[in-house]
């Protein structure tokens with residue numbers, strides 16, 4: 001395994017990737033049924049009184065691949081709760097056009113304005129990695145709901161702690177661990193969030209997220225494929241043997257998962273295979 005620091009990174013992924021502007025979503029109000037709350041672990045954990053309070057203000061939107069929910073400096077107007085397999089990544093775009101992933105958020109979480117009081121400027125870009133549905137609510141409504149439903153406030157504050165832990169661990173991982181270990185960690189995290197073995201991801205997208213040239217990702221993916229961990233066909237990475245990925249990754253995957261489990265039991269969705 002090659003330590004991350006030993007790789008002379010000649011090219012980093014890709015502020016040049018075409019940026020898909022946010023759509024003016026016409027959200028569909030969520031019908032009163034409780035099914036919508038099962039698609040997102042935070043919404044699912046809420047007591048029924050808090051769900052009842054949120055229901056009228058949540059709307060369902062379709063998020064397209066590479067769609068930007070917000071850019072650095074934007075006022076964040078809505079919080080999004082990814083539903084089912086939808087995944088959003090927080091990305092740090094640099095001035096020279098390079099960019100790197102800072103966090104991955106799926107059914108276990110929420111994107112934007114989770115702990116802020118009112119509108120605040122975004123620090124990162126939020127980009128849709130795997131398209132699908134999300135429930136969204138305006139930040140002002142969310143603030144009202146947090147005041148009215150202390151359990152919602154508590155869960156979101158605890159989730160913010162888990163998200164911070166994920167980002168902090170990612171700093172250590174990027175600095176100290178090999179690209180293969182990081183890649184395995186990301187595949188495990190994505191598998192957990194999707195709850196299905198086929199991850200609709202290109203190697204280009206992975207290279208962009210890790211901030212490395214695609215050739216590095218191709219080499220890592222080939223190694224994992226030879227060991228029976230994954231298979232790859234154009235645009236889809238299939239998890240074949242999760243146990244091999246668990247051996248290939250570093251402690252960072254398990255530490256973040258454990259933190260989620262201690263701070264918010266029942267929130268983190270672990271995939272089986």
Ligand SMILES: [Zn+2]
Nearest residue numbers: 173177250252
């Ligand atoms: Zn690591």
